[in-house]
Amino acid sequence: MNLPRRTPRPTARLHLAPLVLPLLVMLAALPSHAQYKVVGPDGKVTYTDRPPATTEGKTTPLNSRGGSASSEAALPIELRQVVARYPVTLYSGTDGCEPCNGARQFLRQRGIPYAEKQIQTPEDTQALQRIAGSTDIPTLSIGGQVLRGLAPDVWSSYLDAAGYPRESRLPSSYQYATATPIVERRDAASATPPPAAPAPARPADPPAPPNPSGIKF
Numbered sequence: 001m002n003l004p005r006r007t008p009r010p011t012a013r014l015h016l017a018p019l020v021l022p023l024l025v026m027l028a029a030l031p032s033h034a035q036y037k038v039v040g041p042d043g044k045v046t047y048t049d050r051p052p053a054t055t056e057g058k059t060t061p062l063n064s065r066g067g068s069a070s071s072e073a074a075l076p077i078e079l080r081q082v083v084a085r086y087p088v089t090l091y092s093g094t095d096g097c098e099p100c101n102g103a104r105q106f107l108r109q110r111g112i113p114y115a116e117k118q119i120q121t122p123e124d125t126q127a128l129q130r131i132a133g134s135t136d137i138p139t140l141s142i143g144g145q146v147l148r149g150l151a152p153d154v155w156s157s158y159l160d161a162a163g164y165p166r167e168s169r170l171p172s173s174y175q176y177a178t179a180t181p182i183v184e185r186r187d188a189a190s191a192t193p194p195p196a197a198p199a200p201a202r203p204a205d206p207p208a209p210p211n212p213s214g215i216k217f
Contacts, residue, residue: 074171075113075169075170075171078165078169079113079164079165079169081163082162083113085162086142086143086162086206088113088115088164089141090103090104090107090114090115090116090117090140091116091117091118091128091131091137091138091139091140091141092104092137092179093137094118094119097137097138099149099150102150103140104116108176109168110156110159110164110167111165111167111169112159113176115180117179118179119135119137119181119182123182124181124182124183127182127183131182132146132148133146134148138150140155142159143162143206145158145206158206158208161206161207161208161209162206163206
């Protein structure tokens, strides 16, 4: 006995098809490792994992969820790991310190992300004395290692040992932070000082470079 064929009923999935297809197209157009959103002069939006070679249009770094990210978040993953382990801080003077200008130029040419702390008051001078055991400027700290005085060869050796690349890998959109004083300023009119903050954990010392020319720090 042949039973009559039943016509299958449409399911809810058929009604979702018009919505799912455009979503799949959008996901396919976005690279899984996209780090930059580029809006061209003609308004066309593209996504890429490399900074664009041209300066035309608008480039926005992306975080892992596709939103705008800070400069640190836009760093290549291998560079972020080194920065997290051995952060670099430049202790400098205000305008007129030629060795400090040379230190900034050295770090930026090599593409080293760094924070800059300036001596602006006697309190800053005392703070640098406690940090470095000296008031010499420029002074560079790589993790817990303190290097006093501008010495590009020595600085390079320690940066190599810490794992920083020898050639810049910073994205073209990277912005260095503005220099700030070593000691945070407080409003003089404040009657009650804030409670003392716990001492920050001391960063790790990078491995010593091979044959550091017998220089001790």
